[in-house]
Amino acid sequence: MSQVDNAVVSAHLSHVRIVMVNTTLPANIGSALRAMKTMGLSRLVLVQPKTYPHPDIDALAAGATDLIEQIEIVPTLQEAIKDCHLVFGTSARSRTIPWPLLDARPAAEKSLQAVVQNQQEVAVIFGREDRGLTNEELAMANYHVTIPVNSDYGVLNVAQAIQVICYEMRMAAMALTEQKKDPEAAMHVTDEIDMQWDEPLVTHEQMEQFYPHIEKMLAEIEFMDPKNPRLLPLRLRRLFGRIQLDRMEYHLLRGIFSRVQALNNGTWKKSTDKTTGSSEDQSNA
Amino acid sequence: MSQVDNAVVSAHLSHVRIVMVNTTLPANIGSALRAMKTMGLSRLVLVQPKTYPHPDIDALAAGATDLIEQIEIVPTLQEAIKDCHLVFGTSARSRTIPWPLLDARPAAEKSLQAVVQNQQEVAVIFGREDRGLTNEELAMANYHVTIPVNSDYGVLNVAQAIQVICYEMRMAAMALTEQKKDPEAAMHVTDEIDMQWDEPLVTHEQMEQFYPHIEKMLAEIEFMDPKNPRLLPLRLRRLFGRIQLDRMEYHLLRGIFSRVQALNNGTWKKSTDKTTGSSEDQSNA
Numbered sequence: 001m002s003q004v005d006n007a008v009v010s011a012h013l014s015h016v017r018i019v020m021v022n023t024t025l026p027a028n029i030g031s032a033l034r035a036m037k038t039m040g041l042s043r044l045v046l047v048q049p050k051t052y053p054h055p056d057i058d059a060l061a062a063g064a065t066d067l068i069e070q071i072e073i074v075p076t077l078q079e080a081i082k083d084c085h086l087v088f089g090t091s092a093r094s095r096t097i098p099w100p101l102l103d104a105r106p107a108a109e110k111s112l113q114a115v116v117q118n119q120q121e122v123a124v125i126f127g128r129e130d131r132g133l134t135n136e137e138l139a140m141a142n143y144h145v146t147i148p149v150n151s152d153y154g155v156l157n158v159a160q161a162i163q164v165i166c167y168e169m170r171m172a173a174m175a176l177t178e179q180k181k182d183p184e185a186a187m188h189v190t191d192e193i194d195m196q197w198d199e200p201l202v203t204h205e206q207m208e209q210f211y212p213h214i215e216k217m218l219a220e221i222e223f224m225d226p227k228n229p230r231l232l233p234l235r236l237r238r239l240f241g242r243i244q245l246d247r248m249e250y251h252l253l254r255g256i257f258s259r260v261q262a263l264n265n266g267t268w269k270k271s272t273d274k275t276t277g278s279s280e281d282q283s284n285a
Numbered sequence: 286m287s288q289v290d291n292a293v294v295s296a297h298l299s300h301v302r303i304v305m306v307n308t309t310l311p312a313n314i315g316s317a318l319r320a321m322k323t324m325g326l327s328r329l330v331l332v333q334p335k336t337y338p339h340p341d342i343d344a345l346a347a348g349a350t351d352l353i354e355q356i357e358i359v360p361t362l363q364e365a366i367k368d369c370h371l372v373f374g375t376s377a378r379s380r381t382i383p384w385p386l387l388d389a390r391p392a393a394e395k396s397l398q399a400v401v402q403n404q405q406e407v408a409v410i411f412g413r414e415d416r417g418l419t420n421e422e423l424a425m426a427n428y429h430v431t432i433p434v435n436s437d438y439g440v441l442n443v444a445q446a447i448q449v450i451c452y453e454m455r456m457a458a459m460a461l462t463e464q465k466k467d468p469e470a471a472m473h474v475t476d477e478i479d480m481q482w483d484e485p486l487v488t489h490e491q492m493e494q495f496y497p498h499i500e501k502m503l504a505e506i507e508f509m510d511p512k513n514p515r516l517l518p519l520r521l522r523r524l525f526g527r528i529q530l531d532r533m534e535y536h537l538l539r540g541i542f543s544r545v546q547a548l549n550n551g552t553w554k555k556s557t558d559k560t561t562g563s564s565e566d567q568s569n570a
Contacts, residue, residue, distance in 0.1 A: 006435065006436045006437060010437070011526075027559075034440075034442075034445075035445065037437060037446070038434050038435055038438060038440060038441050039434060039435060040434075040435035040438075041565065059482075062440060062442075063438075063440070064438070075416065105456065148456065148459060149323050149324065149325075149455075149457060150291060150294075150322060150324060150325040150455075151293065152289045152291060152320050152325055153294075153323060153349070154323060155323060155347060155348070155349075156318075156323050157319075158321075160320065160323070160448055160465070163445055163448050163449065164448065164452050165333045165410065167432070167449050167452070170433060170434075170435075171390065171433065172515055174433060175402070216360060218541065221544055221545065221555075222555060222556055223540070223541055223544050231336065232537075235534065235537060239528065239530070239534050239537075242528065243528045244523065245524070248520070251523050252517075252520060252524075254509070256503065256508055259508050259543050260505055260506065260548075263506055263545075263549060264548060264550060264555070270507060270549070272509055
């Protein structure tokens with residue numbers, strides 16, 4: 001994924017608040033702040049926290065002091081979400097009340113679309129450490145959101161759940177920010193496998209000079225019979241075709257081929273046989 | 286996302302190991318186990334943990350006792366990944382050594398395709414709490430993987446990073462499991478990264494014989510100065526690390542290196558200089 005504007009992503013994410021209801025352990029609040037800040041979220045609302053303030057919050061928040069200062073404490077869940085357009089309640093899959101249920105990823109995509117396209121405010125509500133949200137609280141949500149887990153074990157704690165949700169929110173915000181910049185590129189953003197290179201990749205045209213070079217070198221050292229090369233040229237194309245050489249690597253390999261050719265035809269000799277060294281040939285490494 | 290077979294997902298994920306190098310805090314090992322088990326991963330390898338065993342591991346692992354029993358302790362990173370085909374090193378984005386870099390999501394997609402379609406073993410390596418992985422350790426990876434974070438803050442700890450990576454691994458495993466059930470949904474998989482190989486891919490251990498061979502050859506033809514190799518060994522690792530050679534290609538390249546060495550030291554001569562031909566050398570093409 002290419003670079004996106006961090007400030008724009010954070011601005012979008014400022015419209016997604018995390019709401020924690022009746023949290024018992026201050027460490028979970030601190031961990032939540034850290035997870036939020038790492039992913040660019042900034043707004044935490046606590047509904048009747050059991051222990052607040054507490055030094056564990058600051059310790060676990062690991063420098064997210066600006067977020068600590070911005071924490072909002074409210075007496076009721078209603079108060080926490082009253083100005084929101086889209087509210088998610090976190091829930092295990094098998095709840096007694098049936099409700100529209102989304103996995104974390106589509107829930108995040110829906111949230112950021114609501115923010116970016118419709119200027120909405122979004123809340124994600126997390127329940128108590130021991131028993132989550134009550135049915136009444138869950139009923140205040142537009143959707144329930146669940147994180148796909150190993151059904152044989154499935155005990156994400158609240159801090160881990162907030163971590164995953166915040167991560168998905170950031171991924172969705174980045175994808176939407178990128179799409180706005182470059183609508184055409186957005187089409188295949190999700191399935192793309194992208195890499196960062198310090199050197200530009202060589203073109204198909206350059207590779208069309210590479211293959212004749214390696215083949216000529218291999219023929220010269222009689223590793224390949226040019227009259228009967230069998231599958232060798234094809235194997236080389238398959239091998240170097242999937243490697244996607246960058247410019248530096250391309251010149252490095254062609255430099256090696258040239259050295260082998262020179263060695264073979266006697267135009268280059270080992271420095272032990274020569275009066276001058278060859279250290280200048282190192283320049284492309 | 287519709288229901289998928291939890292056991293099938295876990296079976297796929299059993300081929301993705303988490304490797305933690307020189308971990309200091311037992312709590313991070315415990316949190317890692319919990320994150321892994323929640324997402325269905327089962328294999329944790331510790332390279333020289335600073336404190337092991339320790340009650341904090343059990344406390345934080347929260348009932349993932351089967352995974353605790355299966356922990357593997359090894360003396361070197363080499364040992365931890367020697368039978369792996371695809372190795373990821375976790376890294377911040379701005380590293381001094383440039384390397385093929387994937388975000389967590391495409392890295393997980395690539396991993397699970399390697400497991401499900403090509404029966405490969407995958408490792409994701411996590412570094413020390415204070416300073417991550419060394420450049421030498423990072424150079425053992427085929428790819429670097431990074432988790433997109435708020436660039437103004439970006440301090441995911443190792444347990445949080447493992448949480449996100451394990452989550453993405455599960456999501457990728459679920460998606461592939463679903464596609465297998467529903468071949469039509471799998472249509473868009475085919476044009477992606479993956480290819481069918483007629484030959485098994487070589488392991489990390491085999492590649493650890495490959496790099497010394499190419500370096501020795503390059504030193505012999507004085508393309509590389511073994512006393513001052515500069516960035517060349519690193520560039521070769523980066524280049525051939527991302528290529529994932531299959532067995533045929535591996536032997537093909539090593540055959541070329543050997544031919545160049547023999548040419549250079551005079552143990553092989555061109556057929557024009559010899560009485561017998563060398564067509565039997567073609568057998569590996």
